Amino acid sequence: MSNVDVIVIGLGAMGVAACHHLAARGHRVLGIEQHNLAHDRGSSHGETRLIRKAYFENPDYVPLLCRAFDLWEALQAECGETLFERNGLVTFGRPGESQVYEGTLASGRLYSIPVEQLGRDEALRRWPIYRPPEGFAAAYEPGAGFLYAEKCVLAHARQARARGATLKENEPVVDFRIENGRAQVRTTQGRYSAARLIVAGGGWSARLLADLGLPLELRKMTLGWFPAGPEHAAARGTPGFVFDLDEDFYYGFPQIDGESVKTAGHRRFEALEKPEDKDLAPSPERMAALGRFVRDCLPFASDRLLRWSNCIYTMTPDEDFVIDRHPETPELVFAAGFSGHGFKFASVVGEILADLAIDGATRHPIGFLSASRFRSS
Incomplete structure (x- = not known):
């Protein structure tokens, strides 16, 4: 059984960015993806994604976008590949x-x-x-523009691997649980254990996070x-x-x-x-x-x-994201419900997920994205 600091389930835009940030901080990271990286089965493909700061959906997203822009620029400089075009x-x-x-x-x-x-x-x-x-x-x-979607996913993956992360492709997760304060993950090819678990399952989130009853x-x-x-x-x-x-x-x-x-x-x-x-x-x-x-x-x-x-x-019903820690097992962190406007945030969402997994909190203003808004009083 492999023993690491953090396991990340789902290596679409959000999950692979979390792997990158965790590895950059020196943590032992295992990422698990049921398909190949940058696949076309979910929500992180299609060549391009718009990115903008003047966010009509909700101005609460703007501070996150400002950080996302900085992180995309940093990733682009780091990998030496054009990921971001500022065409307006x-x-x-x-x-x-x-x-x-x-x-x-x-x-x-x-x-x-x-x-x-x-x-x-x-x-x-x-x-x-x-x-x-x-x-x-x-x-x-x-100052707006567009991102090259698959290139962004692969750039995060390359940089994560360069810092020691292990990313497993074409390995579906069978089940997972938190037991005695540790995450236990079983896949079609093995069993893995970690101190923390991040689930970024995209369209599979309702299935992976069924116990939370998220309205996805x-x-x-x-x-x-x-x-x-x-x-x-x-x-x-x-x-x-x-x-x-x-x-x-x-x-x-x-x-x-x-x-x-x-x-x-x-x-x-x-x-x-x-x-x-x-x-x-x-x-x-x-x-x-x-x-x-x-x-x-x-x-x-x-x-x-x-x-x-x-x-x-x-x-989600309000079309805002859900980024949070599990209310009963805080070793589990999750991101879901990106409602068709999430990709541009992947760079900062990865940072936030790393914060929540390691520190239990983040400096980023994500209170409006808490899963608690869907829980009955």
Whole structure:
């Protein structure tokens, strides 16, 4: 039986970042992943993820984002590979009505984040590749950008291994328990023991953390890649985009492959019974809506779908994350319910999980992410 300081179950974006931080502090770390690293079975794939500070969802996230930016920059410098492109982000919405647009501006004001306001005509002149509806305005965050998703996961893994962490791939966990103040983990290939256990199970979190009864629901979100001209190229400094339309919230990225842009709708989910069903084909209606968005709002792109991929959203009722210690066995720390907007936080979530596992507390303001908000009084 292997004996280490910390075992991490789940090596998606959050878990592998925790391994990196723990190993960097000199702890003996064992990470266990049921698939290969940077796999496409969960929520940490799909080439790119937006990253921004002016957070319309909840300004309480902004201090975490500021730290996440610093940590992504540090990881990029450490590994000598481009992980993060600061191409900016332009958000289109109807002033006075769009929570996305108004929330972006409000977070920018609250935390002195540079955000430019542009009227529709000015935005059209500046970015003719985007065509917002009449009556819309734009909020542009020049310091925002996008992360290369799989590269980020693999960079954290490489740096963790370089500092002595053991990361096991293609080794499903059978069960685990806390016994006499220690974590005991059984997999298909062995048994392991540690002083602390971190569970970062993504779409498998409800199954792994069943005793907590967390209100986690799975949704399937479909990404589409559509032909686009060189005007969309990231190399030209093209920003990512958000359109808060009446029927959906659409977001997307500049072209990084020389032929296409990736886009998705954030609000219209399809139910997912279990993570293993992720790759069931999306509904024709869903793909038709995505094509209409491209046709209406991206005039330099084609609505001819080149390819699609599904991503798992593990949703909480309030769409905020859950990061906490188990109320009865504090040796167990967990992170779950990232609700489709978590990847950009992975660098700081890894740091937080390491803090909670080793120190039992963190300096980061995560009180609003406690699991206690779901427990009945």
